[in-house]
Amino acid sequence: RVAPGPSYAAPRGRSLAGSAVIAFGLWFRFGGTMKDLSSEDKSPEYFYVGLYVLVGAGALMMAVGFFGCCGAMRESQCVLGSFFTCLLVIFAAEVTTGVFAFIGKSVAIRHVQTMYEEAYSDYLKDREKGNGTLITFHSAFQCCGKGSSEQVQPTCPKDLLVHKNCIDEIETIISVKLQLIGIVGIGVAGLTIFGMIFSMVLCCAIRNSRDVI
Numbered sequence: 195r196v197a198p199g200p201s202y203a204a205p206r207g208r209s210l211a212g213s214a215v216i217a218f219g220l221w222f223r224f225g226g227t228m229k230d231l232s233s234e235d236k237s238p239e240y241f242y243v244g245l246y247v248l249v250g251a252g253a254l255m256m257a258v259g260f261f262g263c264c265g266a267m268r269e270s271q272c273v274l275g276s277f278f279t280c281l282l283v284i285f286a287a288e289v290t291t292g293v294f295a296f297i298g299k300s301v302a303i304r305h306v307q308t309m310y311e312e313a314y315s316d317y318l319k320d321r322e323k324g325n326g327t328l329i330t331f332h333s334a335f336q337c338c339g340k341g342s343s344e345q346v347q348p349t350c351p352k353d354l355l356v357h358k359n360c361i362d363e364i365e366t367i368i369s370v371k372l373q374l375i376g377i378v379g380i381g382v383a384g385l386t387i388f389g390m391i392f393s394m395v396l397c398c399a400i401r402n403s404r405d406v407i
Contacts, residue, residue: 215252215382247294251287251382254280274397281390288383295376303368307361314339314360317346325349337363 258280313327328349332338337360338350 215255215378216249220249247287247291251284251291254284254287255386258284271397271400274393274400278390278393278397281386281393285383285386285390288379288386290379292376292379292383295372295379299369299372302372303365306368307364310360310364311340314346317349321348331360335360335363335367 258277310331313331317325317328325348328346332346332349332351332354335358336351336354337358338354339346339357340359340361343350343357
């Protein structure tokens with residue numbers, strides 16, 4: 195039999211990493227700014243694509259990690275080979291998420307800014323009709339108005355002591371969040387490479403041990 199070593203820890207590590215990725219994705223999607231925006235009819239659904247891919251990859255990582263542990267304990271080359279293939283798919287998904295977050299950043303920012311400008315205009319045309327949407331934006335990004343806050347003061351957060359331009363705040367907050375998503379995606383992809391290496395090392399060790407026997 196093959197002696198336990200770092201390769202046996204790789205599948206268990208994938209399960210733990212998968213849990214962390216799922217927790218991060220769900221918190222990012224349903225917490226804070228993103229939660230407020232998702233309640234709107236014109237919420238930027240495509241903006242969440244990267245998070246959906248990240249959560250899906252996390253769930254797959256957990257399942258793959260479980261089967262990887264089974265393959266390691268049973269010393270099954272077939273299961274370990276499947277484990278490697280699944281890791282390859284996860285790696286591609288994570289890299290896609292990271293690249294999407296970095297490359298699509300400017301598009302996402304402009305889209306949310308356009309949504310805000312439309313809500314701003316709707317409020318000036320009909321203060322009762324556009325009131326809710328503008329309040330949501332101001333609450334989510336902790337800002338008020340564009341050039342000034344005088345025209346939309348009733349929709350501003352009560353605890354906002356200093357005027358903050360919403361166009362600038364949207365750019366800053368969305369940029370930071372997408373960068374964080376990209377870093378997590380690329381970082382987990384890097385860990386996936388180690389998992390692939392460990393699984394291949396273990397698979398080769400099992401084959402060599404059987405050849406010796």
